Amino acid sequence: MSHALRSALHTGLIFLLAAAALPGCAGGETPTITPPPVNLRIAADAAVMPLVQALARTYTQRYPNVNVRFALSPTTSSGAAGSAADGQADLAAVSTLPEGQAGGAGLWMADLAMDGVAVIVHAANPLTNLTTQQVRDIFAGAYSDWEALGAPGLGDMQVAVREDGDGARAIFDRVVMGGAPLGLDAVVLSSIDVAMNYVAYQPGAITYAPSSRITATVVPPVKVLSIDGKTPSPESVGGGAYPMSHMLYFIAPREPQGELRNFVAWAVGEEGQRVAAAANYASLTAPPSTPTPQP
Numbered sequence: 269m270s271h272a273l274r275s276a277l278h279t280g281l282i283f284l285l286a287a288a289a290l291p292g293c294a295g296g297e298t299p300t301i302t303p304p305p306v307n308l309r310i311a312a313d314a315a316v317m318p319l320v321q322a323l324a325r326t327y328t329q330r331y332p333n334v335n336v337r338f339a340l341s342p343t344t345s346s347g348a349a350g351s352a353a354d355g356q357a358d359l360a361a362v363s364t365l366p367e368g369q370a371g372g373a374g375l376w377m378a379d380l381a382m383d384g385v386a387v388i389v390h391a392a393n394p395l396t397n398l399t400t401q402q403v404r405d406i407f408a409g410a411y412s413d414w415e416a417l418g419a420p421g422l423g424d425m426q427v428a429v430r431e432d433g434d435g436a437r438a439i440f441d442r443v444v445m446g447g448a449p450l451g452l453d454a455v456v457l458s459s460i461d462v463a464m465n466y467v468a469y470q471p472g473a474i475t476y477a478p479s480s481r482i483t484a485t486v487v488p489p490v491k492v493l494s495i496d497g498k499t500p501s502p503e504s505v506g507g508g509a510y511p512m513s514h515m516l517y518f519i520a521p522r523e524p525q526g527e528l529r530n531f532v533a534w535a536v537g538e539e540g541q542r543v544a545a546a547a548n549y550a551s552l553t554a555p556p557s558t559p560t561p562q563p
Contacts, residue, residue, distance in 0.1 A: 303335050306527045311341040311351035312361035313435045314460050315383060315478040316516050320361045322547045323535050330539070336527060345435035352520050358528055360519045363435025363478075377519040378536055382550035384479035384500035385439045385512040388464065388490045390471045395419050397494040400511055403444050406474060409451020414472060428455040428466050428475040436460075440476050443512050464490050479505060480548045506550030516549070 312320040317340070324338040341351065345362045352360035361380060387403055389395065395417060398406075405411060407427055414422040429450060430437040457463045460477050467473040468488040479500035482492055492500065495511050504510040524532050534540050541551035 303333070306334065306336045307339060308336060308359070308528055308531060309339045309341070309357045310359045310361060311343055311348040311357035313345035313348050313363050314342060315345075315363045315435050315480070316361040316380070317342050318480065319381060319516070319544055319547050319549055322543050323531075323540055326539075326543050327531055327534060330534075334527065334530075336531070344431070344433035345438065346433040349519060355521075358520070359524065359532070362517050362519060363514065364438045365517060365519065375519055376521065376523045377517050378532060379552060380516040380518050380536060381541070381544040381552060382505050382513060382515055384505040384510050384514070384550075385436045385443075385476050386479040386482055386500045387474065387476050387493045387495060388467050388482065389474050389493060390422070390467050390469075391489050391491050392471055393419060393422060393491055395493060397497060399496055400444055403495065404446070404448055407445060407450055407454065408448050409453060423472040426455070426466075426470055426473040427451060427453060428457050428463060428473060430460075430463065430476075431456050431458060436476060436478055439512055439514050467491075479510075483548055502545065502548065502550040506553065513550075 310320055310324070320340060324340060328336060328338070341348075341357060343351065345364045346366065348357070348360040348362050349366040351357035353366075363383065365377070366375070387398065393414070395414075398417075402417065406425065407429070409427070411417065411425055413425055414420065427450075429440075455466075457466055457475065460481055463475045463477050464481070464486065465488070467475055468490050477490075479492070482490065482500075498504050498510045500510045500512070505513045507513075518532055518535070523529075535543075536552065545551040
């Protein structure tokens with residue numbers, strides 16, 4: 269091969285390699301363009317936070333190219349609503365609506381799922397059912413021991429409640445206490461985990477917790493009491509048969525737009541409600557009118 273031919277072939281090979289490296293040329297791969305991150309800040313009360321975490325995780329996996337980054341802030345129900353109202357969060361997920369907002373005046377909201385407030389005791393407690401009146405009397409301090417209710421040997425009754433602003437307490441106070449004052453000996457507990465541990469280790473204890481948090485895998489185990497013959501299963505909660513069934517809400521100062529709108533529409537739609545059911549919440553049987561996803 270002559271020197272001139274060898275030089276020509278070498279030059280041609282360099283040209284072909286360079287051309288193949290150019291974007292859009294035949295044989296080249298189309299570069300992937302990652303969209304700028306979309307940051308969504310969601311404040312949620314303790315009862316709703318596990319659901320929000322599951323929804324955020326699933327949405328991120330379902331739409332990896334959207335590049336959504338969730339910043340989740342756990343707080344009380346009133347704290348979550350306040351964070352959304354003052355702009356510290358883009359969205360709040362709550363167990364109860366802010367006081368004076370039951371009708372939604374001046375507040376955008378959407379039903380998210382349903383949950384219950386379960387009355388829980390030590391696993392060794394032989395009782396299986398209490399009436400609403402009996403629960404009210406217990407928490408009002410009318411009983412000092414379990415023997416009067418047919419459960420001897422448990423010792424003194426130890427009543428515990430959650431702090432003010434907690435969603436489960438708001439539901440319990442409204443449905444069960446009905447304005448009756450709590451007993452002076454009631455202990456205030458700082459979290460759901462503390463509440464469940466409180467009854468798990470003390471035979472005479474009684475408190476309440478979101479029913480979604482109480483599953484067969486809870487360790488140490490606690491016992492859920494039926495109230496008026498109804499257990500807080502997803503079916504009885506979803507159908508409203510359980511006395512302390514209640515709706516969970518998304519709320520915001522104004523109707524969500526952009527990617528936040530897409531997330532909300534997905535969460536209350538078919539896929540999001542499957543996530544809710546898998547997380548032990550009662551899904552919406554007929555999702556309400558919500559923002560439609562935007563392209």
